[in-house]
Amino acid sequence: MSLEINKLTKTFGAFWALDGVGLEVRDGEFLALLGPSGSGKTTLLRVLAGLEQPDGGNISFNGENLIAQNVRERGAGFVFQHYALFRHMTVAQNIGFGLQVRPKETRPPKETIKKRVEELLSLVQLEGMGKRYPSQLSGGQRQRVALARALAIEPKLLLLDEPFGALDAKVRKELRRWLRRLHREMGLTSVFVTHDQEEALDLADRVAIMNKGKIEQAGTPQEVYRSPANAFVYDFLGGANKLDCVIDNGLVKFDSYEVARPDLAGVSGKATAYARSEDIAIVPATMRGIPATIGEVFLAGPAPRVELKLANGAFVEAIVRDAPGAPLDYGAQVALQPQAFRVFPET
């Protein structure tokens, strides 16, 4: 029982917003769609909700063909980036809307609706706010009303479009933790869109990284962080340094510094290596390594962060976890040894 997306395509004029997307969301899973703007993640979410019609491909949810159903039949809860609360209705009316518009036969009686609204208000920690109007609420409160409104229709699938995008950093963090807890309690299959990699890795059971209308990689936060599938994922997940290098039949050369990589035997040519900041060791200039000059040193935080300039002008950031192998003085000459890195040959 899950959501299965197959070869989904969608174009806007000449622009391919979705270019053969395939993805599986497991039952009860909290999945993040992560990607830069224009990567198609919001389009994918809107197609799932039925707000956009795909050009091709199929979506099945618990065995049902979702594309054949319209927005109303799908009954997916959708939380909009800018909340889209009904500005002329109170918070309680907003939350009750989905029940209120049901046809007479399935509409719950007034008292039931009222009780349900109260329950949802307490679920999103907004007890006593039912009579307020959206304009009288803070951003975080509005977002929670939007969520309560989407949950009121008891959706089997919850879709959230940049749910924390319009909030300030502190509220965002609190709301994130709260949503994580809420999801754990309810176990509702949820998909949320974000361009913030930290948010995606923190919050989701699995992360799908999108680029140019395609899924680049899908996996648990650990998987995508530890073993990115390609250069884009490495680059986008951040914290990675890009190092120009040349591969010569299993030998990776950074200027004068060479590292043997038997797995690259038979490969030759220019390449880009990615190394995470915490995987770069700083050693004295007299030792083997990539020559670099120390720039700014940031000592606040759990481990010192050092900015280094390479001979070709590129900047590298290193996080020094253990005792530094060389004094961290501004302008000092040092050598860098990438301890772990991935090499992607230029194609």
Place this chain on the structure above:
Amino acid sequence: MGAALGGIGTMAGGFSTSSAGRRDPVALRIGLTVVAVGYLLLFIGLPLITVLTQALVRGVDEYIRAIEDPEAISAIQLTLTVAAIAVPLNMIFGVAAAWCVAKFDFVGKSLLVTLIDLPFSVSPVVSGLVYVLVFGAQGWLGPWLDSMGIQVIFTTTALVLATIFVTFPFVARELIPLMQSQGQEEEEAALTLGANGWQTFYRITLPNIRGALLYGVLLCNARAMGEFGAVSVVSGHIRGQTNTMPLQVEILYNEYNFVAAFAVASLLALLALVTLSLKSLLEWRFRDQIAATRRH
């Protein structure tokens, strides 16, 4: 309408900058105020007072007799009938047009917007003449309509058509910028919550545009009742049959029947005053919505 509203906007802007920022010399402020108020009194206040005094110059009895004249009654009825048909139709058209323009992308959208503005840029007399050209006895459809036994020109139908043409931009012009700025997220939210098309329109779209819609309808109605040019061309001036109030005023005036002319005119002036006060009321009640339409 555009010029008048533009004027209000500029005046408000002028006051706020002078009070918030630099201080203008007192003499300049007083001078400008006197010029503005004097100008208004001279060109708007004075004629209004003249209309009322002229209407009552021979006493209230004469005034009432002039209004109770069968031809005057018929003109009032006709004006009300025309407005009662034209205004609701233009309200529906205006909402529909604004809906398409604001919420959908389609080929010919800019052409539609231009067409909506057309009546504002064409002299009403010209639009009246166009109707004569199309429906008149020598017009394109005239002979065919004649053979069907239908007469358009010189009937109430023609008056309604001409009035619709002249007043159709009012509602659409008010709504388009507002609906564009509101976007369609709320409608989409309603759909995902299970509302059908009608529920979405009635419960979400309509409440969000209510103020601007009423405002547009009010302006549309004022123009529909006061329209002279287009109506004059297609009316034929048949007394007691196709004379609306403005036309009746002209006829009476040309016959040197000043008291009666001004008596009917005073009713139109009264309509203007009622419209103005309703307009102020709406502007106050729905200031947020109306402010949104002014931004564009």
